[in-house]
Amino acid sequence: xxxxxxxxxxxxxxxxxxxxxxxxxxxxxxxxxxxxxxxxxxxxxxxxxxxxxxxxxxxxxxxxxxxxxxxxxxxxxxxxxxxxxxxxxxxxxxxxxxxxxxxxxxxxxxxxxxxxxxxxxxxxxxxxxxxxxxxxxxxxxxxxxxxxxx
Numbered sequence: 001x002x003x004x005x006x007x008x009x010x011x012x013x014x015x016x017x018x019x020x021x022x023x024x025x026x027x028x029x030x031x032x033x034x035x036x037x038x039x040x041x042x043x044x045x046x047x048x049x050x051x052x053x054x055x056x057x058x059x060x061x062x063x064x065x066x067x068x069x070x071x072x073x074x075x076x077x078x079x080x081x082x083x084x085x086x087x088x089x090x091x092x093x094x095x096x097x098x099x100x101x102x103x104x105x106x107x108x109x110x111x112x113x114x115x116x117x118x119x120x121x122x123x124x125x126x127x128x129x130x131x132x133x134x135x136x137x138x139x140x141x142x143x144x145x146x147x148x149x150x
Contacts, residue, residue, distance in 0.1 A: 039077065039097035041148065044140035047128030048083065048090040056126035057083075059119075066115035074110045075100030092127065094140065 048056060060081065071079060079096040100106050110116050124139060133141035 037099070039099045040103065041145060042096050042098060042103075043143040043145065044094045045143055046092050046094075046130065046133065046140045048092050049126055049128050050090060052126035053090060056123065059122055059126075064115060064119060066113075067119045070110055070113045070116050074106035076106075093143075 075098055077097045077099055080094070082093040082095075084091050084093065098106070127139050129139050130141045133139060
């Protein structure tokens with residue numbers, strides 16, 4: 001599955017070689033007519049290859065409209081990718097909120113999309129998986145939420 005690649009796509013938009021199993025969720029809010037479902041939050045981390053960093057940044061500065069459209073069609077909102085250098089290595093942190101009913105199904109739909117697949121072929125070579133993600137044949141490593149405030 002390319003869930004984090006979507007993030008890469010999404011996150012780069014960014015693309016998703018794996019997805020979080022247990023998303024963080026916030027409390028459900030109610031209105032006068034029906035219960036509102038709080039979005040699920042997902043976060044991932046991966047490395048960014050120095051020799052590919054400029055290209056990766058340029059891709060995300062000019063995301064493909066079809067990729068953005070697919071991200072939205074798969075119920076992803078508030079999607080961001082952040083970059084940070086730590087001890088001479090560059091890392092990417094991806095965060096998104098999911099408002100749909102079946103994350104795994106929506107990620108499979110995204111992974112089957114030809115435009116998203118082409119996007120991942122551009123973004124994947126730019127990324128350097130953390131050891132645990134690489135061992136699992138993923139690009140993005142899942143992160144666990146330890147705190148959230150609304």
